[in-house]
Amino acid sequence: MEADQIRDLSIAEIETRIDEEEDELEELRFQHAIRGRLENPMLLRTKRRLIARLKTIRNEKRRADEETA
Secondary structure: OOHHHHHOOOHHHHHHHHHHHHHHHHHHHHHHHHHOOOOOOHHHHHHHHHHHHHHHHHHHHHHHHHHHO
16 A cells, blocks of 8 residues: 555544554464464565554644644
8 A cells, every 4th residue: 555545544544454454464473473484474574564654644644633723
């Protein structure tokens, strides 16, 4: 998901997406710990970066809302 697509979402939608992605990351980490390998270990990095991107844009939107309020 690109930053432009994330910016089109509302804050509530972004928070929901963060929760979903963190759950998926937790599951991937669990699989990695139990099995010792994942089919694609790059998924861990991709998920972490997506979560960071979501949180960054959420914070930008919150600051923009606070400035206008």
